[in-house]
Amino acid sequence: MASTLKAKSLCKLNKEMISKHFDEIAAVTKNSQYVCSKCARSSDGKKWLCKPVSI
Template sequence: MKKTICKLSKSDLRDRLDELASIVSSPQYLCTKCGRAANKKRNLCKSIEL
């Protein structure tokens, strides 16, 4: 995934559910801007470690 999940639109997220599921399966980081969580820091725009 080239964009962060923070910047993807809702329709983009629905189209990529399988890919999204693998990105958020065991979250280690949280975006302080939008509240999304992900396994890797690079998938979020303003991440902090959980």
């Protein structure tokens, strides 16, 4: 893969970035344990979200 996502970047992704990093996004969201209370995005690690809440 040419580039990788940075910490907290899941919340900041736009459509273009989502399609570009889709495989990586799928990998960190399929076993989601946290949801961002600000952006409603989810991931398996706090580091991807700006306001992570455990679910």
